[in-house]
Amino acid sequence: MLSKSWGGVLALALLFGNGVTTLAADYPLRAHAAPDFALRAFNGDNVRLSEHRGEVVLLSFWSSRCSSCRGQLEALNRTFLTYRSAGLQVYGISVEGSEALARGFAHARHVAFPMLFDPEEQVSRSYEVDSLPMIVLVDRNGTIRDIQRDFTARDQALYLRELRGLLNE
Amino acid sequence: MRVQIQVPRPSGVRSARTRQAVICCAGALLALACGAALAQAPATSPAPAPQAQGAAASASTEAPSDSDTRALDEQTQALKKDVVDLNRDLYVLEEELLYPANTQVAVFLSVDVGNFFALDSVQLKIDQKEVANYLYTPREVDALLKGGVQRLYIGNLKTGPHEIVAFFTGKGPNARDYRRGATVKFDKSIGAHYLELKIDDRQHALQPEFEIKDWGE
Numbered sequence: 007m008l009s010k011s012w013g014g015v016l017a018l019a020l021l022f023g024n025g026v027t028t029l030a031a032d033y034p035l036r037a038h039a040a041p042d043f044a045l046r047a048f049n050g051d052n053v054r055l056s057e058h059r060g061e062v063v064l065l066s067f068w069s070s071r072c073s074s075c076r077g078q079l080e081a082l083n084r085t086f087l088t089y090r091s092a093g094l095q096v097y098g099i100s101v102e103g104s105e106a107l108a109r110g111f112a113h114a115r116h117v118a119f120p121m122l123f124d125p126e127e128q129v130s131r132s133y134e135v136d137s138l139p140m141i142v143l144v145d146r147n148g149t150i151r152d153i154q155r156d157f158t159a160r161d162q163a164l165y166l167r168e169l170r171g172l173l174n175e
Numbered sequence: 176m177r178v179q180i181q182v183p184r185p186s187g188v189r190s191a192r193t194r195q196a197v198i199c200c201a202g203a204l205l206a207l208a209c210g211a212a213l214a215q216a217p218a219t220s221p222a223p224a225p226q227a228q229g230a231a232a233s234a235s236t237e238a239p240s241d242s243d244t245r246a247l248d249e250q251t252q253a254l255k256k257d258v259v260d261l262n263r264d265l266y267v268l269e270e271e272l273l274y275p276a277n278t279q280v281a282v283f284l285s286v287d288v289g290n291f292f293a294l295d296s297v298q299l300k301i302d303q304k305e306v307a308n309y310l311y312t313p314r315e316v317d318a319l320l321k322g323g324v325q326r327l328y329i330g331n332l333k334t335g336p337h338e339i340v341a342f343f344t345g346k347g348p349n350a351r352d353y354r355r356g357a358t359v360k361f362d363k364s365i366g367a368h369y370l371e372l373k374i375d376d377r378q379h380a381l382q383p384e385f386e387i388k389d390w391g392e
Contacts, residue, residue: 044310052295052310 033153034134040144041132045099045122048112053097053122056148062172063144064096067130070111071102072138078157082141083117085166092173093146097122101130101138141165145172270329278331279367282307282339286319288376292353292383294319295345297372299328302337306330327372332363341372343385359387 035041040063044054055063066082068075079098086096096119102108105123112121124130133142141154143165151172154165239247282299294316299307307328311319319325340358347353361368369390377384 044312046310052312054310054312054315057312057314 033150035150036153038150040142040148040150041129043124043129043132045124045129047120047122048109049120051120053120055144058095059148060146061093061095062146062169064094064169065133065142065144066096066098067101067133067135067138067140067142068098068111069101069138070107074157075139076115078139078141079115079117081157081162083115083119085169086117086119089169089173094169094173095119099124099129101127101135103127143168143172146175274329274331276367277365278333278363280328280330280332280337280363280370281326281367282328282341282370282372284319284325284327284372284374285323286316286374288320291348291376291381292343292374293346293350294343294374296343297327298342298344299372300340300342301328301330301332303340324371332368334363334365336360336362339370339387341385341387343372343374347383348381353383355383355385357385357387359389361389 040055042054042056044052047053064082064085066078068079082096082098086094090096098112098115098117098119098121100108100112100121100123102111102123105125108123115121122129137155139155139157142150143152143154145151152165152168154161280301284297286294294311296308296310298305299309309327315325338358338360340356342354342356344352344354357372359370361370371388371390373384373386373388375384375386376382
């Protein structure tokens with residue numbers, strides 16, 4: 007009886023403790039090279055992912071019609087300000103058909119990291135984005151290490167742990 | 176709230192995947208070789224010190240010496256060099272197979288001075304079909320301004336007359352949005368054909384100049 011209850015506790019601990027890994031398990035690009043892209047940022051500069059080898063890159067796919075994207079982008083801004091000196095680069099990538107909508111949403115967020123516009127949604131296709139919000143973590147070698155779908159406070163703690171691990175590599 | 180969206184899966188690029196697979200194989204070979212070298216390392220380390228010197232002394236002698244570590248490092252570096260050489264040879268081979276000299280057409284881009292134009296993107300059309308659309312990052316523009324030449328496009332074309340059109344987008348004089356086109360008609364014969372897109376400054380007009388130079392075969 008005792009062992010059964012401990013088994014249940016262990017199963018729950020594994021389920022909650024490895025939330026990021028569980029979510030990322032069905033992601034086909036995990037442990038593959040991150041597809042390269044070049045996109046225009048709303049601030050005017052162009053960004054190419056391959057120029058960030060040696061840095062940990064966090065890609066956040068968002069849309070103005072996704073309510074939890076707002077909270078996530080604000081949380082990511084705090085993360086970026088904390089860890090950018092350690093080699094973290096964050097990019098918000100719009101999955102939005104309308105540039106005007108995306109631009110308005112991006113400007114209203116007041117985030118310190120560049121917000122990119124993906125006009126033909128080629129990047130979201132190449133990263134197989136199937137839900138929003140979605141975060142993709144790319145390590146210093148340009149390999150996709152983990153992803154996170156949806157956004158909750160618990161998920162944030164999990165990806166921060168993962169992120170610290172990548173920054174320490 | 177989690178929004179579900181349907182996005183079709185991308186089609187892979189065969190050549191890139193092939194190269195990636197080759198690099199993976201080479202990496203695996205490198206890892207195997209390193210593993211084998213590490214396995215050999217204790218065997219080549221000097222014999223342990225006599226028991227009388229105590230446990231601490233024997234523990235220190237089990238670790239590989241500096242010369243062994245150096246030899247292992249040299250082996251690793253040699254293997255890395257082999258992998259790089261192999262990758263280069265495969266790249267050349269892939270280019271020869273994918274773009275045979277008989278049908279090959281290559282378009283290069285260079286920037287000279289560039290005081291009146293800040294390059295943002297180039298769209299390239301051959302026979303009214305878009306073959307390249309390239310966005311330039313500030314680092315790439317810097318590299319071009321320092322004399323770098325970019326191979327913008329390489330592909331295959333049959334012999335005969337063709338038309339190439341290039342559209343240059345960026346910031347022109349007084350930081351205004353600027354878009355200009357340049358076109359050239361050329362005859363493709365047997366043998367590789369090279370063209371160069373040149374961005375230059377027209378000092379007397381205080382304007383940028385866009386030119387397509389046909390280097391022929």
